[in-house]
Amino acid sequence: MTVRRLVAVALTAVLAVGCAAEASDDEPIRPVDALSWETDVDAELAGVPVAVGSPSRPVDELLGWIAVEALVAAGADVTDDLALGDTQATREAQLAGLIDLYWETTGTGWLALLREIGPSDDPAQLYRDVRDEDLEENDIVWLPPAPADAGVGVVGSPRVIEDLGITTLSELAAALDEPQEGSLICVSSADQALDPAGLAALAEAADTRVRPRLVNPVSPRRLVTLVEDGTFCPFALVDRLNPELAAADLEFLEDDLGAFVAEQPAVTIREDTHDTATGVDGLFEPVSAALDTETLQRLLGRITEDDEDPRDVARDWLVEEGFAST
Numbered sequence: 001m002t003v004r005r006l007v008a009v010a011l012t013a014v015l016a017v018g019c020a021a022e023a024s025d026d027e028p029i030r031p032v033d034a035l036s037w038e039t040d041v042d043a044e045l046a047g048v049p050v051a052v053g054s055p056s057r058p059v060d061e062l063l064g065w066i067a068v069e070a071l072v073a074a075g076a077d078v079t080d081d082l083a084l085g086d087t088q089a090t091r092e093a094q095l096a097g098l099i100d101l102y103w104e105t106t107g108t109g110w111l112a113l114l115r116e117i118g119p120s121d122d123p124a125q126l127y128r129d130v131r132d133e134d135l136e137e138n139d140i141v142w143l144p145p146a147p148a149d150a151g152v153g154v155v156g157s158p159r160v161i162e163d164l165g166i167t168t169l170s171e172l173a174a175a176l177d178e179p180q181e182g183s184l185i186c187v188s189s190a191d192q193a194l195d196p197a198g199l200a201a202l203a204e205a206a207d208t209r210v211r212p213r214l215v216n217p218v219s220p221r222r223l224v225t226l227v228e229d230g231t232f233c234p235f236a237l238v239d240r241l242n243p244e245l246a247a248a249d250l251e252f253l254e255d256d257l258g259a260f261v262a263e264q265p266a267v268t269i270r271e272d273t274h275d276t277a278t279g280v281d282g283l284f285e286p287v288s289a290a291l292d293t294e295t296l297q298r299l300l301g302r303i304t305e306d307d308e309d310p311r312d313v314a315r316d317w318l319v320e321e322g323f324a325s326t
Helices: 005-021 058-071 087-095 106-113 124-138 158-164 167-175 198-205 221-231 243-247 273-277 280-289 293-304 310-320
Strands: 049-052 077-081 099-104 141-142 151-157 183-189 215-218 233-238 263-270
Touching: 049 058, 049 087, 058 077, 058 099, 058 198, 058 293, 058 310, 087 099, 087 106, 099 215, 106 124, 106 233, 141 273, 167 198, 167 233, 183 221, 198 273, 233 243, 243 293, 263 280, 263 310, 293 310
Parallel strands: 049 077, 049 099, 183 215, 183 233
Antiparallel strands: 099 263, 141 263, 151 233
């Protein structure tokens, strides 16, 4: 988030407080297109002000709208301030009190926000570690995470995997350390070839070196197609939420090194807001539980490939899953 926008949001918040002091005690006006929550919700959520933010990636906006629409349906007084920029800008807005709630992923929370090292290979333990430390240091509450993994992995076609006898990341790392025909890995040209969270993490976990000449940056639009073919890209580093993976005949190599940290999305909320909005745990628990990797892939595809509006996709999903009704 730019400094100008932070100042603007802060000024708006100050003005809102001043106006609230002069306003009546009437309940906030419910949006005309608000969904209705289909299960019982904590009555304490009614009218509670909650500002929801998100980073600017399509998946973050999608999750942001899921949070907004769920809270509105439950009766909260919601302000949406989505697409704030990168993760750091969004977290800064949360710590400054400009937003109350947004979805963050466990690995990013541990490595980028808490600046810790050596995350647990166990996703459940990683969540507990992030949850406990962020609450103690920053007064941020992490609700239970979704089962989806928004991180990265290495894929190859079944034919290539069988021909080369490479089924694990340790075997791939050995092949990249001692180059042989066919041991080439492709990455999206939109990312750094040796991103610290990608191939550099693989090299560190394997205690080896990935030679840059064996890393081939290709267009994000062609990455999945090329690795399916297997000629130009025997293996590829991919985002697990890439919608193209759903229809592709590819297999993930086993991460026997614990190279890639789990990135489970979870609702994070300021502790003071969590204390006031006592029903958020029960509201988001079933929502999070329903968001597995395949579901987020499919929903993200509607946004990035079919050019649908993230809010519409979020609303449709909440209705389809039976959480809400129009």
